[in-house]
Amino acid sequence: MSIRDQIADLAFPNANIDMLQALEEKIATRNLAPGQMVTRMAPSPTGFVHLGSIYMGLINTTLARQSGGVCMLRIEDTDQKRQLDDGIAQILTAFHTLHIHFGEGPVLEGAEKGDFGPYIQSHRKDIYQAYAKALIRDGKAYPCFCSSEELDKVRDEQTLKKERTGYYGKYARCRDLSDAEILQKLQAGASFVVRIRSNGSHENRMDVKDIIRGTRSVPQNDMDAIIIKASDGLPTYHFAHVIDDHLMGTTHVLRGDEWFPSLPLHMEMFYIMGWKAPKYAHLSPIQKMDGTAKRKLSKRKDPEANIEFFLEQGYPVNAILEYLLNLANSDFEDWRKKNPALPLADFALDLKKTSPSGALFDLDKLNSISRRIISEYSNTEAYDLALAWAERFSPAFYPRMANEASYIKAILNIERENVRRRKDITRWGTLQDDISYFFDDLFTAPDLATVTGKNPDVLKAVLSGFMGALEHATDRDAWWEATKAATDAAGFCSDTKAYKANPDAFHGSIADFMKIVRLALIGREDSPDVHEIMMVMGLEKVKTRLAKHM
Ligand code: GLU
Numbered sequence: 001m002s003i004r005d006q007i008a009d010l011a012f013p014n015a016n017i018d019m020l021q022a023l024e025e026k027i028a029t030r031n032l033a034p035g036q037m038v039t040r041m042a043p044s045p046t047g048f049v050h051l052g053s054i055y056m057g058l059i060n061t062t063l064a065r066q067s068g069g070v071c072m073l074r075i076e077d078t079d080q081k082r083q084l085d086d087g088i089a090q091i092l093t094a095f096h097t098l099h100i101h102f103g104e105g106p107v108l109e110g111a112e113k114g115d116f117g118p119y120i121q122s123h124r125k126d127i128y129q130a131y132a133k134a135l136i137r138d139g140k141a142y143p144c145f146c147s148s149e150e151l152d153k154v155r156d157e158q159t160l161k162k163e164r165t166g167y168y169g170k171y172a173r174c175r176d177l178s179d180a181e182i183l184q185k186l187q188a189g190a191s192f193v194v195r196i197r198s199n200g201s202h203e204n205r206m207d208v209k210d211i212i213r214g215t216r217s218v219p220q221n222d223m224d225a226i227i228i229k230a231s232d233g234l235p236t237y238h239f240a241h242v243i244d245d246h247l248m249g250t251t252h253v254l255r256g257d258e259w260f261p262s263l264p265l266h267m268e269m270f271y272i273m274g275w276k277a278p279k280y281a282h283l284s285p286i287q288k289m290d291g292t293a294k295r296k297l298s299k300r301k302d303p304e305a306n307i308e309f310f311l312e313q314g315y316p317v318n319a320i321l322e323y324l325l326n327l328a329n330s331d332f333e334d335w336r337k338k339n340p341a342l343p344l345a346d347f348a349l350d351l352k353k354t355s356p357s358g359a360l361f362d363l364d365k366l367n368s369i370s371r372r373i374i375s376e377y378s379n380t381e382a383y384d385l386a387l388a389w390a391e392r393f394s395p396a397f398y399p400r401m402a403n404e405a406s407y408i409k410a411i412l413n414i415e416r417e418n419v420r421r422r423k424d425i426t427r428w429g430t431l432q433d434d435i436s437y438f439f440d441d442l443f444t445a446p447d448l449a450t451v452t453g454k455n456p457d458v459l460k461a462v463l464s465g466f467m468g469a470l471e472h473a474t475d476r477d478a479w480w481e482a483t484k485a486a487t488d489a490a491g492f493c494s495d496t497k498a499y500k501a502n503p504d505a506f507h508g509s510i511a512d513f514m515k516i517v518r519l520a521l522i523g524r525e526d527s528p529d530v531h532e533i534m535m536v537m538g539l540e541k542v543k544t545r546l547a548k549h550m
Pocket of ligand 1: 042
């Protein structure tokens with residue numbers, strides 16, 4: 001056995017290099033047709049699921065689907081200290097709830113899907129170690145025994161000399177240890193990390209390609225980056241993603257732009273492994289305005305960074321997805337205007353049209369999309385979604401939703417079948433408040449004289465006139481004619497033109513008349529169609545409400 005073999009064996013006694021060939025041969029079984037993309041979403045289970053993760057997951061799955069390829073979910077849990085116990089379940093649940101489905105990867109219950117797993121990195125330790133062992137054997141990587149104190153000292157020295165910090169060149173002490181020294185240290189049981197042996201020079205430049213940013217000339221990598229950590233023998237992100245994206249046949253890596261500076265290192269690692277690198281696209285994180293400045297949505301500061309925030313607020317999933325596509329491609333809005341009825345899946349997402357500087361989060365835009373989407377549901381669809389929301393998020397509203405299903409469906413149906421549908425519901429979280437006036441226990445009659453500033457006799461005349469017209473309530477047209485007559489009889493004006501020509505001659509217009517009616521009836525000045533509201537409420541309730549003020 002050569003000394004190198006002995007070193008490799010001592011470093012990873014249990015790792016089996018021979019198994020790697022079969023794994024590499026497997027890639028060909030993807031049998032991709034030209035243009036088919038294999039993408040992956042690679043979250044770390046270290047905290048709540050970020051809106052940005054959903055955004056990225058949507059882009060990854062959409063591109064794969066459009067190309068006839070596949071998107072995998074890969075759990076990157078190699079930083080064991082930062083893992084949450086239920087981190088993976090949180091990720092799976094969030095993507096499932098948001099209707100983002102992966103062709104391969106772990107699932108909530110049962111065995112993972114796909115032939116290129118395991119898809120949880122901590123379950124692939126033997127693979128990473130076998131590659132590390134082979135690299136050590138071949139002299140392309142080496143064990144490094146530097147303690148953290150020693151590394152700190154080097155960093156201080158570099159800082160003092162105003163040099164780049166890091167483990168490279170002459171500062172990479174262990175890279176020049178002799179095989180005999182390495183063997184001796186390993187035999188003595190010294191703790192070590194494994195580092196890649198860089199062949200690059202910071203003086204030389206290289207071109208890196210990014211689908212969104214184009215080709216950039218950057219200095220080569222010269223860092224001997226850690227590929228296997230000392231603490232648990234698990235790989236670093238750099239190493240794990242290179243191996244996984246190769247073995248899993250990834251064609252396109254879409255990831256956050258914080259990784260863009262690591263691209264020279266990753267390119268060198270693919271080169272050292274003798275593999276072709278996938279294509280890369282680095283997406284800027286979602287931004288928000290903070291005062292007059294843009295900054296990225298912050299996990300700590302912004303509740304809306306957490307996808308759960310939107311679910312809890314009661315935005316329908318389709319609204320969230322449509323909003324995210326809107327953020328991803330600025331021509332989405334035009335497409336939607338031209339194709340109001342097409343499903344989201346028909347929109348052709350184009351990676352090249354994503355903003356390199358970061359899409360700007362805009363709650364008003366989300367609200368307006370959500371109002372439109374809610375307006376497009378049938379009353380039963382809206383009811384079912386609102387019920388599911390209440391079951392999860394509103395113990396106070398849920399019993400009413402469940403027990404008064406037909407009344408609430410009728411409420412939701414108001415102006416829903418019109419050509420211009422009602423767009424007054426923004427999200428399920430405000431639904432109870434939106435419709436509270438239909439329920440006596442949630443309704444407080446306002447003091448009409450105070451809110452309208454009108455003389456009590458005028459108010460009485462309005463309400464009794466309106467009450468009289470209710471006689472025709474079952475025939476909408478007849479009722480409206482009678483209401484107009486009541487308007488004129490109460491000293492208001494049912495003819496808009498006549499009113500505008502001489503406003504001082506009247507107590508107000510018919511709109512003012514109806515405003516008083518609405519206030520008495522529902523406590524609000526604006527509402528959907530009054531006739532429809534009355535028909536749903538029932539005339540008994542209507543009369544009782546009006547009578548209170550007379
Ligand atoms: N786990 C990495 C992250 O969350 C994934 C980056 C990638 O997609 O390669 O940033």
